[in-house]
Amino acid sequence: MSLSPATGADPDTLVVSGWSTASPYGLGAEPFTEGVRENRTAVRADDGTADLGPYERAGRVPNFDIRTVLGRKGTRAMDRATALAVATAGLLLEQAGPGLAQDHPEAVGMVLGTGHGSVQSIMDFTRDSLTGEKPFHVDPALFPNTVMNRAAGQSAIWHTLRGPNTTVAGGAVTGLLALNYATRLLRQRHCEAVLCGAVEEFSAERAWLEYRARTGGPHRQPAGPLGEGCALFLLEPLGRARAHGRSALAVLGGARFIAFADPERADEALGRAVTEALKEADVRPEEVGLLVPSDSGGPLGAREDAALAGIFGEHRPDRLRLRRLTGDCGAAAASLQLAGALTAPADRPVLVTSLDPDGQTGAVVLRTGTA
Incomplete structure (x- = not known):
């Protein structure tokens, strides 16, 4: 190519x-x-x-x-x-x-x-x-x-x-x-x-x-x-x-989805999804400039936060917690998270994560404004 x-x-x-x-x-x-x-x-x-x-x-x-x-x-x-x-x-x-x-x-x-x-x-x-x-x-x-x-x-x-x-x-x-x-x-x-x-x-x-x-x-x-x-x-x-005269607002870097059977291990599943998505996108954790988590609250939200803390350590990217602004938008929540990522300043990798209580996790890495 x-x-x-x-x-x-x-x-x-x-x-x-x-x-x-x-x-x-x-x-x-x-x-x-x-x-x-x-x-x-x-x-x-x-x-x-x-x-x-x-x-x-x-x-x-x-x-x-x-x-x-x-x-x-x-x-x-x-x-x-x-x-x-x-x-x-x-x-x-x-x-x-x-x-x-x-x-x-x-x-x-x-x-x-x-x-x-x-x-x-x-x-x-x-x-x-x-x-x-x-x-x-x-x-x-x-x-x-x-x-x-x-x-x-x-x-x-x-x-x-x-x-x-x-x-x-x-x-x-x-x-x-x-x-x-x-x-x-x-x-x-x-x-x-x-x-x-x-x-x-x-x-x-x-x-x-x-x-x-x-x-x-x-x-x-x-x-x-x-x-x-x-x-x-x-x-x-x-x-x-x-x-066709359209500019690239974001490049899709990587995506991973991991299922979990035990809610107590949701953080492990999400951690693996994030790690593999970052690797596919060739992005190191310290390069990520914005996190857009599902922000679900409760035990599940705590496990999402724990998974992200384990990966990013002392690095503290900006974090957009959209759910508290719009309410829980159900199936549309992760798409609105992606939209939220596009409202952020360009030229930095963005990580969007999601956890569902029925046993699915997902992570997507975007490079905004780089192409």
Whole structure:
């Protein structure tokens, strides 16, 4: 492979060349960046406009009305998670330029992570089938919202993306898994560019499920406020990004995922994932300038902190604790962590880590602003 004479960078190096979010700070990368840099909380008290379930505060995308944002056509039966994904994809494609999807729609894929899809849609549809006069007395237009890949499929249809379309689910680690899946699609030449990330909606139904799950055992996360959001990234080879006038915001350095069966050994699993990811990226611990942990709190969060302390020792990189600003965004949490990494000053390696109580750990190394 030929190298760029200007930077020595391999044009096949995979880079993030664009990103956008729908977050508790609002729609778009700009309000998210401002909120994170100001260290401003986006978790708000109940204002009476939404049922927060057992919680008094939540990190909801403000003023997000589906028909106002996306229009009336095609949105009558659209669930909130799908709408968040469709809106975020539209913002990212607008930023990338009209040629990304229109010229060669089959060259652009989508990998979208989710927890369960739309929990509210699943529970509403199930309730209607149980409480109606007949089990089949349900609204058929709502059934697609109960399928896990609804958001990914609808986003691709809405924006004419005809490349590979994949849905990934992996708890809190979902966003990192989606990024890793997207890199494999590109390296195996299944497409030329990928929109990848994750989405999670807030609903009273999800709030109650999360609350019961968190308070059900000693190794669960604290029952803190929930959040919602979507973060999507444009991942493509460096050469393609430059050919279309897009700069590299970050280079994907390394990624590792390790499972654990015993929660007491979660720190060992994460430590191994971080060590191997740094080695793959050819980054020494003392070179890392920013840590973006999952910051889950409780016993699991303590094990994450212990694993990082064991690796970095006396080196104290800056640390972005995003969850306390946005709430627990579930499956979208790790993607929002990646977005948080992109808000930091450039030209330094960033480590993003995630731990899920069901037994998964993940670590991703990015080099921001270096290509």
